[in-house]
Amino acid sequence: MLKFLKQVGDYAKETVQAAKYIGQGLAVTFDHMRRRPVTVQYPYEKLIPSERFRGRIHFEFDKCISCEVCVRVCPINLPVVDWEFNPATKKKQLSHYSIDFGVCIFCGNCVEYCPTNCLSMTEEYELAVYDRHELNYDSVALGRLPYKVTDDPMVTALREFLYLPEGVMEPHNLPTNARRAGQRPEEILAQDLAQQVAQEEK
Amino acid sequence: MDQGIDLQQTFIQSLMDLGLPAGAAKTVWMPLPMLLMIIGATVGVLVSVWLERKISAAVQQRVGPEFIGPLGVLAPVADGLKLIFKEDTVPAKADPLLFTLGPVIVVIPVFLSYLIVPFGQNLIVTNVGMGVFVWIALSSVVPIGLLMSGYASNNKYALLGGLRAAAQSISYEIPLALAVMAIVLMSNSLSTIDIVNQQSGYGILGWNIWRQPIGFVIFWIAALAECERIPFDLPEAEEELVAGYQTEYSGMKFALFYLGSYVNLVLSALMVAVLYLGGWELPIPTALIANWLGVGETNAWLEIVGASLGITMTLLKAYFLVFTAILLRWTVPRVRIDQLLDLGWKFLLPISLVNLLVTAALKIAFPGAFGG
Amino acid sequence: MNLAEGVQIVSFGLLAAMMLGAALGVVLLSNVVYSAFLLAGAFISAAGLYLLLNADFVAMAQVLVYVGAVNVLIIFAIMLVNKREDFTPIPQAWIRKTATAVVCAGLFALLSTMVLATPWAISTDATVPSGSMVVIGKHFFTDFLLPFELASVLLLMALIGAIVLARREFLPDLEEADLQQTMLTLPERPRELTPAGSNPGSHSK
Numbered sequence: 001m002l003k004f005l006k007q008v009g010d011y012a013k014e015t016v017q018a019a020k021y022i023g024q025g026l027a028v029t030f031d032h033m034r035r036r037p038v039t040v041q042y043p044y045e046k047l048i049p050s051e052r053f054r055g056r057i058h059f060e061f062d063k064c065i066s067c068e069v070c071v072r073v074c075p076i077n078l079p080v081v082d083w084e085f086n087p088a089t090k091k092k093q094l095s096h097y098s099i100d101f102g103v104c105i106f107c108g109n110c111v112e113y114c115p116t117n118c119l120s121m122t123e124e125y126e127l128a129v130y131d132r133h134e135l136n137y138d139s140v141a142l143g144r145l146p147y148k149v150t151d152d153p154m155v156t157a158l159r160e161f162l163y164l165p166e167g168v169m170e171p172h173n174l175p176t177n178a179r180r181a182g183q184r185p186e187e188i189l190a191q192d193l194a195q196q197v198a199q200e201e202k
Numbered sequence: 203m204d205q206g207i208d209l210q211q212t213f214i215q216s217l218m219d220l221g222l223p224a225g226a227a228k229t230v231w232m233p234l235p236m237l238l239m240i241i242g243a244t245v246g247v248l249v250s251v252w253l254e255r256k257i258s259a260a261v262q263q264r265v266g267p268e269f270i271g272p273l274g275v276l277a278p279v280a281d282g283l284k285l286i287f288k289e290d291t292v293p294a295k296a297d298p299l300l301f302t303l304g305p306v307i308v309v310i311p312v313f314l315s316y317l318i319v320p321f322g323q324n325l326i327v328t329n330v331g332m333g334v335f336v337w338i339a340l341s342s343v344v345p346i347g348l349l350m351s352g353y354a355s356n357n358k359y360a361l362l363g364g365l366r367a368a369a370q371s372i373s374y375e376i377p378l379a380l381a382v383m384a385i386v387l388m389s390n391s392l393s394t395i396d397i398v399n400q401q402s403g404y405g406i407l408g409w410n411i412w413r414q415p416i417g418f419v420i421f422w423i424a425a426l427a428e429c430e431r432i433p434f435d436l437p438e439a440e441e442e443l444v445a446g447y448q449t450e451y452s453g454m455k456f457a458l459f460y461l462g463s464y465v466n467l468v469l470s471a472l473m474v475a476v477l478y479l480g481g482w483e484l485p486i487p488t489a490l491i492a493n494w495l496g497v498g499e500t501n502a503w504l505e506i507v508g509a510s511l512g513i514t515m516t517l518l519k520a521y522f523l524v525f526t527a528i529l530l531r532w533t534v535p536r537v538r539i540d541q542l543l544d545l546g547w548k549f550l551l552p553i554s555l556v557n558l559l560v561t562a563a564l565k566i567a568f569p570g571a572f573g574g
Numbered sequence: 575m576n577l578a579e580g581v582q583i584v585s586f587g588l589l590a591a592m593m594l595g596a597a598l599g600v601v602l603l604s605n606v607v608y609s610a611f612l613l614a615g616a617f618i619s620a621a622g623l624y625l626l627l628n629a630d631f632v633a634m635a636q637v638l639v640y641v642g643a644v645n646v647l648i649i650f651a652i653m654l655v656n657k658r659e660d661f662t663p664i665p666q667a668w669i670r671k672t673a674t675a676v677v678c679a680g681l682f683a684l685l686s687t688m689v690l691a692t693p694w695a696i697s698t699d700a701t702v703p704s705g706s707m708v709v710i711g712k713h714f715f716t717d718f719l720l721p722f723e724l725a726s727v728l729l730l731m732a733l734i735g736a737i738v739l740a741r742r743e744f745l746p747d748l749e750e751a752d753l754q755q756t757m758l759t760l761p762e763r764p765r766e767l768t769p770a771g772s773n774p775g776s777h778s779k
């Protein structure tokens with residue numbers, strides 16, 4: 001009889017505990033209701049890509065020496081370099097260059113290894129097209145520069161979380177000259193330089 | 203008990219004054235409240251779909267529908283229009299007759315149950331003596347429609363979803379009915395009007411929730427399970443069953459399921475409001491307010507204001523419960539099928555039986571407080 | 575005849591036609607799933623007929639119990655074991671069919687003579703008797719107490735029997751081979767069965 005009562009008591013205890021946990025969960029969800037939305041209202045608002053953003057690759061035709069390093073370092077040998085040997089100048093002459101962004105994984109190896117810096121990463125990421133073959137960019141398309149988000153009058157450019165002033169969580173209505181948290185790269189460089197100078201003086 | 207305004211009498215009387223015979227006048231009146239109720243239920247669905255989207259968004263710190271109408275209020279209308287214009291496909295090897303009949307059988311009982319939802323002393327389609335029993339009986343027809351659509355889709359997932367839905371609604375109907383029975387025991391009547399009247403007089407203190415707290419919890423859990431809301435949405439658990447019995451449906455037939463589920467949610471919330479939260483009663487007794495204002499209880503203006511306040515109160519209570527259901531959706535994870543049946547048969551059923559017994563004992567012990 | 579009576583007669587005709595059609599469909603259709611769904615139609619039309627007789631509680635109980643519980647369970651069972659099989663004609667099926675027809679016709683004749691022979695006390699007052707449920711309840715606990723209690727005991731026995739059947743530990747001693755029938759059962763992992771005669775204490779924790 002007592003054993004049975006103990007069982008009932010345990011069961012009741014577990015029930016109360018379960019109810020308590022559900023109540024805690026409800027408190028959490030209810031608390032989230034009064035918080036501001038964290039979403040970016042794309043396409044009316046866009047985040048400013050960071051400096052090292054790896055977007056669509058930009059290609060400068062005139063700088064290219066057709067060395068095909070980009071093809072060799074690419075994980076899937078993606079760039080197509082179409083060149084012909086020009087006997088007059090005894091140099092390779094580039095006729096076409098293309099990268100298919102439907103296949104590219106934006107690893108940035110080609111940009112890293114390009115000896116003449118003719119490849120670079122842009123901040124463009126809006127690559128939606130109706131046919132995947134449209135993503136196969138030729139040298140002309142690769143040479144186009146993307147619009148900057150900050151220059152677009154239709155778009156409210158928002159800073160990413162890392163670029164907000166210290167303690168600020170909200171990218172909206174930020175003064176344009178608000179300084180980001182921490183030191184800027186040039187400040188870090190200047191500090192290093194100053195330190196070096198001080199050490200040399202010692 | 204004051205009778206409040208009686209629209210039916212007034213309407214029929216005015217038609218008879220115009221020269222219509224009594225029978226014809228009543229015939230003209232009869233479809234009006236039904237039509238009003240169907241429109242009301244549909245608008246209620248649109249509101250609760252909008253609430254569902256907005257509240258879900260708020261809980262997840264999103265914005266939700268924003269550009270379709272002010273604050274996105276037209277988003278559910280747009281959804282509905284899209285579903286109306288969508289192609290109505292029937293799978294090649296499905297059973298076309300049962301496939302069409304399934305959603306219809308699911309939706310009709312739910313709308314029929316609105317017959318017995320009261321919004322005021324006389325603001326009800328019909329005050330049948332069976333009251334809540336009609337609702338319980340009608341909601342037990344729904345699983346047939348679910349099984350039918352699950353079978354007719356000729357799809358394993360749909361069949362499994364239909365079987366799960368039927369098993370779930372059968373097992374949760376029993377605690378639901380037992381919880382209702384405890385209320386009925388206290389009010390000596392199945393009629394929803396009588397149940398609300400029994401709670402009136404003491405404002406918020408007279409509501410059944412104080413006398414039946416356990417019954418309230420049982421009822422709301424079972425009602426959520428009947429509506430197949432998360433955490434009990436196993437029949438349409440998308441991770442396991444694609445969309446359960448709705449898998450093969452599109453267009454208007456899918457819209458019927460969608461409509462049915464939300465109408466059912468609002469209906470359950472309304473029933474909780476009627477059974478446990480005092481229906482159209484205000485938290486402060488109306489007689490008290492009338493006394494403060496120094497007007498008689500039979501004042502015409504007071505009655506009109508009281509009726510509209512009653513409708514508002516019922517809807518407010520119901521939508522508060524809809525809100526908790528939506529909040530629960532983002533709080534609790536889906537239960538497993540064995541947990542679901544365990545909860546129904548091993549927890550809710552014994553507790554509701556004990557609740558019924560205790561209520562009966564209390565009724566005999568304290569006939570004043572628990573309905574003589 | 576006023577409007578209300580006309581509506582009543584028309585709905586009676588509709589319900590009767592529905593009931594007959596559904597019942598014939600249950601018997602005559604070869605697809606068992608259709609039969610099961612039509613059975614629900616027959617039950618619902620019966621509930622409608624009860625409503626016309628001012629028996630609202632019986633009508634609702636009919637819907638709740640027969641449509642909501644019994645019929646759903648029938649469909650459930652059919653769908654769990656549904657195997658599409660071609661109907662194999664049984665030799666000398668006509669004997670069975672004639673026997674069934676004779677029994678059915680006899681039953682029909684018996685019932686119709688009973689209906690015609692009974693002196694029905696047709697109530698003539700048009701008022702709707704309210705509170706049929708209260709009257710039924712009073713009868714249950716006074717002059718019909720014994721049948722009512724017997725029915726509840728019967729249901730309790732069925733309940734316990736179902737639990738015993740569902741809990742496989744208490745199955746009586748059966749040969750393993752007997753359980754291997756596969757015709758209409760779902761394939762199931764064979765479980766070790768404890769004979770009813772063995773000491774149950776060794777299995778309970």
